Amino acid sequence: MPFATSASSGLGDSGKDLQQMAGTGNWLEGKRFPSNASESDVQQWVQSLNR
Numbered sequence: 001m002p003f004a005t006s007a008s009s010g011l012g013d014s015g016k017d018l019q020q021m022a023g024t025g026n027w028l029e030g031k032r033f034p035s036n037a038s039e040s041d042v043q044q045w046v047q048s049l050n051r
Helices: 014-022 039-048
Strands: 003-006 031-034
Touching: 031 039
Parallel strands: 003 031
Antiparallel strands: none
């Protein structure tokens, strides 16, 4: 599951490209956080995944 920070651009096809390169695994849709995302923002997202 890719994730990134960015001031303006989204993930684009990064997740699909990484999935194809890896060839295996259970790839999930990623998330783009704004460039000012806090550690707490990321932790809350991870906890919300319930995986």
